[in-house]
Amino acid sequence: MIDTNIIEAQNAAHAADLIKDYDALGEKLSRKGIDIEVIKDRAKGFSVAVPSWGTGTGGTRFARFPGEGEPRDIFDKLDDCGVIHVLTGAAGSVSLHIPWDKAAPADLLAKAEETGLRFDAMNSNTFQDQPDQAQSYKFGSLSHVDAATRAQAVEHNLECIEIGQALGSKALTVWIGDGANFPGQTHMGRQFERYLSSMKEIYKGLPEEWSIFSEHKIYEPAFYSTVVQDWGTSLLTAQELGDKAKCLVDLGHHAPNVNIEMIVSRLIHAGKLGGFHFNDSKYGDDDLDSGTIEPYRLFLVWNELVDAEGTPGLDLSHMIDQSHNVTDPIESLMISAMEIQRAYVQASLVDRMDLAGYQDANDALMASATLRAAFRTDVEPILKMARFEAGAAIDPIMTYRASGYRAKVASERPKVSGAGGGLV
Numbered sequence: 235m236i237d238t239n240i241i242e243a244q245n246a247a248h249a250a251d252l253i254k255d256y257d258a259l260g261e262k263l264s265r266k267g268i269d270i271e272v273i274k275d276r277a278k279g280f281s282v283a284v285p286s287w288g289t290g291t292g293g294t295r296f297a298r299f300p301g302e303g304e305p306r307d308i309f310d311k312l313d314d315c316g317v318i319h320v321l322t323g324a325a326g327s328v329s330l331h332i333p334w335d336k337a338a339p340a341d342l343l344a345k346a347e348e349t350g351l352r353f354d355a356m357n358s359n360t361f362q363d364q365p366d367q368a369q370s371y372k373f374g375s376l377s378h379v380d381a382a383t384r385a386q387a388v389e390h391n392l393e394c395i396e397i398g399q400a401l402g403s404k405a406l407t408v409w410i411g412d413g414a415n416f417p418g419q420t421h422m423g424r425q426f427e428r429y430l431s432s433m434k435e436i437y438k439g440l441p442e443e444w445s446i447f448s449e450h451k452i453y454e455p456a457f458y459s460t461v462v463q464d465w466g467t468s469l470l471t472a473q474e475l476g477d478k479a480k481c482l483v484d485l486g487h488h489a490p491n492v493n494i495e496m497i498v499s500r501l502i503h504a505g506k507l508g509g510f511h512f513n514d515s516k517y518g519d520d521d522l523d524s525g526t527i528e529p530y531r532l533f534l535v536w537n538e539l540v541d542a543e544g545t546p547g548l549d550l551s552h553m554i555d556q557s558h559n560v561t562d563p564i565e566s567l568m569i570s571a572m573e574i575q576r577a578y579v580q581a582s583l584v585d586r587m588d589l590a591g592y593q594d595a596n597d598a599l600m601a602s603a604t605l606r607a608a609f610r611t612d613v614e615p616i617l618k619m620a621r622f623e624a625g626a627a628i629d630p631i632m633t634y635r636a637s638g639y640r641a642k643v644a645s646e647r648p649k650v651s652g653a654g655g656g657l658v
């Protein structure tokens with residue numbers, strides 16, 4: 235996929251500067267009693283799952299402008315994900331989407347072995363109709379008024395579990411587009427009851443060591459009401475289903491200015507936080523690259539997660555969920571994986587003893603300054619050294635561009651039609 239000689243040659247050009255920068259930061263951190271090696275090891279241990287669907291160019295409801303060398307199927311997607319991991323060392327797993335990524339499990343496992351990847355949470359799809367399906371999801375899926383449609387949606391989720399079991403996955407993420415576009419269109423109470431009873435059917439089919447994640451979203455495609463619209467409904471669902479049910483927080487699925495880090499804290503308290511979909515947004519569910527709009531919010535979310543480390547039962551799935559409309563998806567996913575890793579490392583620098591002291595003393599100014607001191611620390615040398623030592627690229631973007639990977643796959647993969655809009 236990527237010639238290791240290119241990585242080594244690129245790294246050789248940056249190594250001397252990196253060592254100087256790393257040593258200088260190490261000296262600075264040591265004055266605060268922080269061992270840079272410990273922080274670097276945390277960076278090396280970090281991994282976020284890449285969404286298979288993120289490797290293709292996305293789109294809006296208006297249009298989609300395909301890029302060069304787009305993946306044609308799941309095997310091309312896994313090649314692209316392998317490139318992301320080889321260069322960043324921070325994206326060792328892939329989250330599959332069924333039926334988009336359907337293929338023989340043995341072939342998928344062989345490709346994962348070849349690309350050095352594992353399979354993270356499975357994602358079901360009952361928000362669009364497939365050519366061969368009997369019932370339509372136009373008016374809902376798991377909460378549909380028609381029992382046969384609900385049964386079909388339940389069956390699809392059970393099939394996702396079955397495929398995931400063959401691939402070594404341990405979780406199923408359920409997001410539904412069910413809701414209503416007009417007041418009065420649905421009975422909100424009965425619709426939620428139908429959703430819960432469908433989810434109970436899926437839960438019954440969950441293997442012992444598996445988790446099921448309920449993902450909330452405030453609006454879209456339903457523009458008036460959504461069945462699982464916020465973390466309250468998601469928590470209610472997870473609590474009603476049982477121990478294996480957790481909540482998944484997608485950063486883009488909230489109203490503007492909602493305090494997402496506080497939702498994280500509450501779900502941790504309830505023992506129901508299961509995972510994340512990272513992305514960024516300015517106005518709504520924009521699916522922009524992580525850390526490009528509100529890096530401080532990303533840091534504050536990680537601050538809660540690092541603070542909660544060691545909480546019994548807390549075992550989170552970290553995934554990216556983005557749509558790339560104007561960039562090379564591989565570059566956007568690499569940048570995003572590194573930005574999520576950066577926020578994690580910065581949150582690891584928070585002096586929690588100091589912070590707790592300021593909180594208990596009602597010293598709002600110093601408590602806030604303690605967080606910002608960690609956020610303002612330029613941890614780039616730590617991230618680069620973690621990659622360098624792991625055999626990844628000190629500068630993944632420049633190494634990727636030097637490798638000519640995109641031009642190579644463009645010559646092998648025929649251009650996909652530009653017709654049709656919508657997210658993919």
Ligand SMILES: [Mn+2]
Binds near residue numbers: 449484555
């Ligand atoms: Mn999501």
